[in-house]
Amino acid sequence: MSSAALPYHEPGIITILIQSSILILLNAVNYVLDRILYCGLVGQIFIGIAFGTPGAKWLGEEAEHVIVQLGYLGLILIVYEGGLSTSFPSLKANFTLSSAVALTGIAVPIGFSFILQRLASASPLQSFAAGAALCSTSLGTTFTILGTSGLTNTRLGTVxxxxxxxxxxxxxxMVQVISNLGGNSDFDAITVVRPVFVSIGFGVICLLACRFLVLPLTVRLNRLRDTNSRGWLQKPCVRNEAALVFHTLLLVAMVTAATYAGSSSLFAAYLAGATVSWWDSEVPHFTHQPRRVETSNAVIHENKEGEGVTLQNEMEDSSSGVVVYNNFFVKPVNGILKPLFFASIGFSIPITRMFDGDVVWRGIIYTILMCLGKLACGLWLLRFSVAMPGKIHPRRLKGLASFIAGQLRCIGRSRQASAPAAEQPFSMVKIGNGQASTRVAPAPTSLVPRTTPVSLYPASILGLAMVARGEIGFLISSLAESKGIFGEVNGEVFLVVTWAIVLCTVLGPVGVGLLVRRLKRLEKEKNINGSGRDVLGVWGVGTG
Known part of the structure; x- marks a missing residue:
């Protein structure tokens, strides 16, 4: 008979030491490697290898299963955070170019992966699964690279x-595709296409619901709040806790619905984050703001009649998705759930078999092909640099036209006496054989079109940043291995794919770091000398 309750037993000191040490090491290794190579997740994976079944087996199988479950919760929140970071205006402006880059980064690695049929005697299904694992790009690594290099708000960063x-x-x-394929020996197109169309349908339903349900309800809610700014509806709408409840319910509901519908739960988590981002940035919101009385540590809010004064911390005066995530989710995710996820990936990597001679050289060759597959994405920047030298906002074109007209009027005027140097913030324009002081303002740098890049730096930075695989690649590879797609347990194909994911995740950020270091040195020399080439050209123009 099963017991009515779980008997409580104090954990042994060995268990406490092992579990506390793995949490500390996961965060310490991540901190160090993120600042050296931008790939702290690789260190966390190796910690999982050392503590788990492939290594010392200190955790035990039951503890490993718990870590896998908690780690998957962390993965869902990682993907949700990626959805929250979606910028719809920037996405619309560069959608064509970004789509071309993305499709290249998917199609070329999958196509190159079929060389495994000759390289490692893989079947077409195994080659497809390997390509699916290597077609992803590590979002965590990408955001880290952009943040440290200062390219986040440039056109290159947006693309x-x-x-x-x-x-x-x-x-x-692809996660759902691989899961559906399972151990089937036949490559069934229906099995591949079904989750793709289910996911597309789920996304379309989400778009329609946002347009025809969420948007009208939000507009009606704004009217109710405007007509009764001190009513019962106003107070919960301005609290972060209410936004937390709404965002969490949306995430749970969409993940559950997608799973039962046959789509990927992770894809639903991304859509949930993107929906919240869309609601924050694209939907009109209630704009009535109470009068603010600023103090040194807080902001005192008063209503129109001066009654009902409340005290609120200035940092809490927002309920956007990013703010709510940073306030309630980011610490447990970054400190516990995310490290546990990458450690759980390490549990399934047979490190003791990866250094077989045939596996190593095959893994290196496959890594080179996978690097070339993502470097091909940079070719689109070379093409668009010539065909599309930069999109200029109409307001900037108007300002540029006004500047040119002012230049022509000043040249046509008669020469006037020079103004005192201290009062003349204008440039000297050469007229004929002499020089005259003219009231010509220098051209605003934001209005002058940037030149096309004169080097391969933008294309190389884009391609190398796309090389880094990471969490999704390890997830697909481990799932394909556990489903028996790679044949025998810990077979050679799985080991070759693992080599490629690990090496790409390390080489991509290191290559970008070296290029950005040289780029900054060239820009510094250009600023000092006052001359030189514009290294990034239109790709260094800000999008904000």
């Missing part, structure tokens, strides 16, 4: 972020 997100969305669909 890279959008393409990486699209690659990961396809990768999330």
């Amino acid at each position: 890279l972020t959008s393409a990486a997100m699209m690659d990961d969305v396809i990768g999330l669909v």
Whole structure:
């Protein structure tokens, strides 16, 4: 008979030491490697290898299962955070280019993966599963690279972020494809197409619900709040806790619905985050703000009549998805759930068999092909640099036209006496054989079109940043191995794919770091000398 309750036993000191040490090491290794190579997740994976079944087996199988379950919760929140980071205006402006980059980053690695049929005697199904694992791009690594290099708000950063997100969305669909294929020996097209169309349908339903349900309800809610700004509806709408409940319910509901519908739960988590981001940035919100009385540590809010004064911390004066995530989710995710996820990936990597001679050289060759497959994404920047030298906002074109007209009027005027140097913030324009002081303002740098890049730096940075695989790649590879798609347990194909994921995750960020270091040195020399080439050209123009 089963017991009515679980007997409580105090954990042994050995168990406490092992579990506390793995949490500390996971965070310490991540901190160090993120600042050196931008790939702290690789260190966490190796910690999982050392503590888990492939290594010392200190955790025990039951503890490993618990870590896998908690780690998957962390993965769902990682993908949800990626959805929250979606910028719809930037995505719309660069959608065509980002789509071309993303499709190249998906199709070329999958196509190259069929060389495994000759390289490692893989079947077509195994080659497809390997390509599915290597077609993704690590969003975590991508955001880290952009943040440390200062390229987040440039056109290059926008294209890279959008393409990486699209690659990961396809990768999330591939998770469901691989799961459906299971151990089937036949490559059934229906099995592949079904989750793709289910995922597309789920996304379309989400778009329609946002347009025809969420948007009208939000507009009606704004009217109710406007007519009764001190009513019972106003107070919960301005609290972070209410936004937390709404966002969490949305995430849980969409993940549950997608799973039962046959789509990927991770794809649904991304859509949930993107929906919240869309609601924050694209939907009109109630704009009535109480009068603010600022103090040193807080902001005192008063209503129109001066009654009902409340005290609220200035940092809590927002309920957007990013703010709510940073306030309630980011610490447990970054400190516990995310490290446990990468450690759980390490449990399934047979490190003791990866250093077989045939596996090593095959893994290196496959890694080179997978690097070339993502480097091909940079070719689109070379093409668009010539064909599309930069999209200029009409307001900037108007300002540029006004500047040119002012230049022509000043040249046509008669020469005037020079103004005192201290009062003349204008440039000297050469007229004829002499020089005259003219009231010509220098051209605003934001209005002058940037030149096309004169080097391969933008294309190389984009391609190398796309090389880094990471969480989705390890997830698909481990899932395909556990489903028996790679044949025998810990077979050679799985080991070769694992080599490629690990090496790509390390080489991509290191290559970008070296290029960005040189790029910054060239820009510094250009600023000092006052001359030189514009290294990034239109790809270094800000999008904000």
